[in-house]
Amino acid sequence: MAKFCTNCGQEIPDGNRACTNCGTLVDGGSPVTTTVNVNNVQNPTNGFAIAGFIISLVSLFCCGTLDWLGLIFSIIGLVKAKSLNGSGKGLAIAGIIISCIGLIILIIFFAIGGLASIFESYSSVPSVRY
Ligand SMILES: [Zn+2]
Missing domain, CATH: 1.20.58 (Methane Monooxygenase Hydroxylase; Chain G, domain 1)
Structure with missing residues (x-):
């Protein structure tokens, strides 16, 4: 029952609540459970x-x-x-x-x-x- 991203069309595996390609939340998802974007956040420069x-x-x-x-x-x-x-x-x-x-x-x-x-x-x- 894989879903597809409404934004970019990327296939979203079961259990994922956000697109692994663009980070768009799929239906039922909430911003709190988004783990995709965390990896994309660059470490701030010290x-x-x-x-x-x-x-x-x-x-x-x-x-x-x-x-x-x-x-x-x-x-x-x-x-x-x-x-x-x-x-x-x-x-x-x-x-x-x-x-x-x-x-x-x-x-x-x-x-x-x-x-x-x-x-x-x-x-x-x-x-x-x-
Ligand atoms: Zn997407």
Whole structure:
């Protein structure tokens, strides 16, 4: 007892309440039970996640100077992903991981630089004073 779409003529299998081709509801169908259109809805773009990921990535090549910005954007992107059907979640997480790696590298560099300057001033004290 297959039906045919009143809009485009596509055969509609038993049990389907909407045309698989154009989404037109067949008689007896209600908008609530339409599952056809759900698959056609494109995931909204998560601008913050994309921006966070790109900034974090660029920052890796800019001595980590933009890491804090990439981290902030990525976190906002991750929060927004929840309300955007999960869109951009992977990008946001990747952005956070990349920013964290960049920040750790930055901290290590500062630590080495700081230790080096402490050691330098310590070792230079005798030569200056005596
Ligand atoms: Zn149709």
